[in-house]
Amino acid sequence: MSDKEIHTYDVVVIGAGPVGENVADRSRAAGLSTVIVESELVGGECSYWACEPSKALLRPVLLYGEAARFPGVGGAVTGPLDADAVLKHRDRTSADWNDRDQVDWLDSACIDLVRGHGRLDGPRRVTVHTPEGGIVRLAARHAVAVCTGTSAALPPLPGLDALRPWTSREATSAREVPDRLAILGAGVVAVEMATAWRGLGAQVTLIARESRLLGRVEAFAADLVADRLREAGVTLHVGTTIETAERAGGPDDAVHITLADGTRLVADELLLATGRAPRTEDIGLETVGLTPGEWLGVDDAYAVTAVDGEWLYAVGDVNRRALLTHQGKYQARIAGAAIAARARGLALDTGRWGAHAGTADLEAVPQVVFTDPEIAAVGLTTEDAARAGRTVDVVDYEIGRVAGAIQHDPGYRGHARVLIDPERRVIVGATFAGAGVAELLHSATVAIAGEVPIDRLWHAVPSFPTISEIWLRLLETYRDQRV
Structure with a gap:
């Protein structure tokens, strides 16, 4: 592909995670030519740094705990978990961070792939800067779908770069078990990673700014998790936060932490699990009248409401309706059907149970927190x-x-x-x-x-x-x- 030539498709999808893959699959199945743009690994966050590797770490820990408590089995469960074996299992689950199988699936579905950083370049236009330094220019006859997801939202701690904190990515892909892990956060990532790394042998301290863990679930459920974490040896500090944190440097290189209540801690790694932010800061939103870095508001067919013409779609976490992989894939199926219908000049079925209207991400959103x-x-x-x-x-x-x-x-x-x-x-x-x-x-x-x-x-x-x-x-x- 030359730098100046414009390559035209019916649909251009930015982001090849599970959501983008499903949008592309639905549009291609409807007979629309489709290209997908990805700056990292095809398969996205869920496959390599979130859902799948985190559960690969958690399942052995939860199974071990359940077996150790069961009569006739507990006595046979001796010694700690084999952390190296668990980490190797995690690596296999994440395909060793190789996306060859995912690329093969795109090929089998006749979906083109352009690797690089995709940015909107005006209505129905996307410019991709490739890893080799080239430029690929794409145009969409019918739709561009933004499926870029989210990234970790970091708190404004002084000296953050020098601190080298973990985010959810480092927490799920770490190559060895830290001796001491401090976690700032009270949500799902915080409690799941506290469960996993404590079970693998780390001394874990969990710091929650909120008065309790898991503020979006029923209090009785959060309390059961907190009790079990304490029983497992996790130290909980609730209703406080990190005032200062810095790496000592040198051979020790530990993180020295002072909490707002005056408590001092030392950890080998610090995981910041303080929420998610949309990955929209550098995707060219300004070229279509939108503000970079913001969530993208959509209608029930997932077309962006602030852009005229019903050609721009925002699907999955980036629209903030329900930040869960299964909900994003649900949205993708609906968006793909809506794109195909509009391409054929058909009216959308947008009734409450219509084929082109999302409701499950507003009324009945299921979620499992894989803790003990x-x-x-x-x-x-x-x-x-x-x-x-x-x-x-x-x-x-x-x-x-x-x-x-x-x-x-x-x-x-x-x-x-x-x-x-x-x-x-x-x-x-x-x-x-x-x-x-x-x-x-x-x-x-x-x-x-x-x-x-x-x-x-x-x-x-x-x-x-x-x-x-x-x-x-x-x-x-x-x-x-x-x-």
Whole structure:
């Protein structure tokens, strides 16, 4: 490709993570010529630095903890985890940070790939600066989809560059276990990485500016996680933050930390898990009248609302509707269908359940936090309902009272809560905390997304003895509360 020639496609996608791949797949399947632009590895953050490597680190830790607590098994679990073996497993899961298989998939789907940094260059135009120093100019007949995701949002600590902190990327790709790890943050990345690295042998200190961990989940679930972290040996400092931090340099090169409450700490590595920022600061937004570095507001078909012509789409984390890989892929399927429909001159089906309207990223967003215990949640929490002024009936049940829970742990600690709209008699929120609860989540998601009436759920009979029996117990509790 020459520097001056313009290469025209029906669709240009910026970002080849799971979201960009799915947009490209849907548009190509509809017969539209498609090119995807990627500045790093095809497969994106989830494949190499987030979902997959983090779970590869966490699963052995969680399995070890569960086995160590089980009668007849605990005595056979001796010695620490083999950290080197776990890290090698993580490397395999991340394909050793080689994207050859992902590139082969693009080839099989007839999707062209241009490697380099893509920037908008006016309406329907993208300029790519390649690693070799060349320039590739692309034009889109129908749509440009921005699928660049997010990056770590770092706090304004003095001397940040010299501090050389970990972000989520370093935390999931580290080559060895640090002796001492300090983590600033209270969200999912913070608690999952505290769980993983403590299980692999690091001394972990977790510093949370908030008064509790996991502020977006039900408090009972967050408290169970905090209790288990403490039992595992993680030191928690809540309601405070880092005042100063600096690397000593020299042979020790430790990080010396002072907290706002005066506490002094020393760590070998400092993970800053303080949120995410959109990767829009250098993608040419100014050339189409938008502000670099901002989140991109979209309609329910994921077209950017501040740009006329319905040609620019923002899909996945970059639009801030739901910062989760599975939700981004859901958006991509809808956006791809919308792009294809508009390319054919068809009117979009944008009704509530329409093929070109996203609703699941607003009303029934499922998420699993892979800690000990697991947290699985979808829909509203009690705090969400209170903020929205919505009246809900709250139904609670201890999961350990369900026969199937004993199959996981005779001393099972876990709790379930559902929120029910008393007028419509449908579930609008569900949270489960405990071992093995992740597999309960899709049934809750179906119940909420499908607005299944409580009277119908009575006829969905759970198998005995499984943890899914919690559904029966919750319904019975709700019935008794209303008598």
